[in-house]
Amino acid sequence: MQSYIDVENDVVPSVCSLDCPDQCGLLVHKKDGKIVKTEGDPNHPVAKGNICNKVRNMRERIYDHKRIRTPLKRVGQKGDGKFISISWQEAIETITSHWKKLISEEGPESILPYSFYGNMGKINSEGMDRHFFHRLGSSQLDRTICSSAGSKGYSYTMGGGYGTDPEEMTETKLFIMWGINAVSTNMHQMMIAQKARKNGAKIVVIDVHKNQTGRMAGMKKRRVIIA
Structure with a gap:
């Protein structure tokens, strides 16, 4: 019989979503719906319960009082560092109105989406944004930034994209x-x-x-x- 996990007040198994191929196993301790501790999962076949300090201190990063929680709008000159908080609705309207103007005057290809993984999450890495910009008709970009150069160099050095089972x-x-x-x-x-x-x-x-x-x-x- 499968044991029940209370995701609000329990130790929840998870995996790291940061941009690292190890994808370490995590045990996330939660209380009242908030993370109180993060530790490595000893059952992970490679990491064996070891995790980096960035993930070990996930709770501090998520709940840091300095964390940006609303969209920010620049009110000064670029480089002045002057921003004000705005609502999500205002942020969306600001972006969409600018895009609509660009599309009507210059065409959809005047918009160039530029990003990389940020983390390895399904939505952020290779998810809905690709579908959205393709449907929009924007310019298409091979979004690999540094990894394409590394892959090409590896292929020149090793003769192909070969690897070894850890x-x-x-x-x-x-x-x-x-x-x-x-x-x-x-x-x-x-x-x-x-x-x-x-x-x-x-x-x-x-x-x-x-x-x-x-x-x-x-x-x-x-x-x-x-x-």
């Missing part, structure tokens, strides 16, 4: 971390690398900066290269 990487014998501070930016890769090192793997770091990853790799006679 759960098999503990059998790796050599890790080369070139220009990446993985301790700060790819914590779960470092967990796998540390586990593999216990099985005899070597970790080589190539970087122009001294960082935590280089110091970690330099432990126990591991080699650190500062290029």
Whole structure:
């Protein structure tokens, strides 16, 4: 029999929605409908209950008194930093009236939607906005910004878009971390690398900066290269 979860006052299983391919498992503690604590789900096959500080402090970010809760309208010159709060209705009317004017005078292609993921949510990443702007007839844009360049470079280097199952990487014998501070930016890769090192793997770091990853790799006679 499936157990019942009170989403208002219980520990609710979830996943991180930020722009990170790990998509870590979360256990969100809630009381009276509000988040009181966020921790990693130990049953996640890769993250194993480890999460970054950004998500660990989700409650503080969501309920911060400085968080913007209404649309803001600029009232000064660009760069002055002068804004006033307006209603959602006014914000929508301001945008739509401007768009209608552009469409009637310049055509729908004068509107160029420009964005990237922001997070990995279904709506925000590749959802309704694509349908909306396509229906509007706006200019179309390959919204990849940096990832298309990275994918092309990876293909030139590796010969294709190949990857390795994270759960098999503990059998790796050599890790080369070139220009990446993985301790700060790819914590779960470092967990796998540390586990593999216990099985005899070597970790080589190539970087122009001294960082935590280089110091970690330099432990126990591991080699650190500062290029």
